[in-house]
Amino acid sequence: MIRENLQEVENNIVAACERSNRNAGDVTLIAVSKTKPIAMIEEAISAGKKEFGENKAQEMKEKYDTLPKDVKWHFIGHLQTNKVKYVVGRAALIHSVDSLHLAEAIQRECEKREVQAEVLVEVNVAGEDSKFGVKPEETENLVREIAKLSRIHVCGLMTIAPFVENSEENRWIFRKLHKLSVDISSKNIDNIDMNVLSMGMTNDYEVAVEEGATHVRVGTGIFGERNYAV
Numbered sequence: 001m002i003r004e005n006l007q008e009v010e011n012n013i014v015a016a017c018e019r020s021n022r023n024a025g026d027v028t029l030i031a032v033s034k035t036k037p038i039a040m041i042e043e044a045i046s047a048g049k050k051e052f053g054e055n056k057a058q059e060m061k062e063k064y065d066t067l068p069k070d071v072k073w074h075f076i077g078h079l080q081t082n083k084v085k086y087v088v089g090r091a092a093l094i095h096s097v098d099s100l101h102l103a104e105a106i107q108r109e110c111e112k113r114e115v116q117a118e119v120l121v122e123v124n125v126a127g128e129d130s131k132f133g134v135k136p137e138e139t140e141n142l143v144r145e146i147a148k149l150s151r152i153h154v155c156g157l158m159t160i161a162p163f164v165e166n167s168e169e170n171r172w173i174f175r176k177l178h179k180l181s182v183d184i185s186s187k188n189i190d191n192i193d194m195n196v197l198s199m200g201m202t203n204d205y206e207v208a209v210e211e212g213a214t215h216v217r218v219g220t221g222i223f224g225e226r227n228y229a230v
């Protein structure tokens with residue numbers, strides 16, 4: 001079933017790219033495997049998937065240590081500074097940097113391990129109290145501060161849109177994040193790229209792709225409903 005679900009999501013991404021005159025090769029599908037057992041991830045790997053997303057640092061570490069090393073892990077959850085040690089050196093991309101304090105903790109861990117970290121700045125476009133992320137109007141300042149950290153490279157922006165039944169309700173959020181990335185890119189800040197736009201999940205990834213997402217994070221659409229009791 002996972003293989004069929006993956007194919008369906010990939011087909012939907014291709015169709016969304018066609019509707020918006022984009023190249024489907026420019027969109028990366030991240031299979032969100034949080035709470036899912038190793039066996040299900042192995043099934044997705046056997047179907048050709050190599051990019052997975054986790055939102056708990058220790059769970060990602062355990063899966064990283066167990067599964068093949070050619071798998072790319074994306075850390076997509078809220079990252080506490082005391083959990084940075086589990087993520088640095090394992091995550092190909094940290095999607096959820098939302099403060100200078102966290103960025104500095106990542107910098108220190110990178111120095112310790114003599115590695116670099118690729119990160120995205122998380123933006124709370126919708127202004128939801130329940131979500132993490134910097135305000136849109138504060139994003140450029142945070143980006144400029146993180147740019148000064150030698151072992152961190154900001155690759156773009158990320159947002160988590162509200163859960164909605166009608167994905168069209170989130171279109172303005174994705175459009176606003178895309179515009180913000182274009183604005184920041186135009187400033188030509190050293191050590192900053194705005195090549196990555198991580199936005200869109202199971203309920204709205206097609207709209208996100210139409211609005212410029214380069215990475216979409218799909219869990220339920222691939223693996224089925226999550227088991228929160230795990």
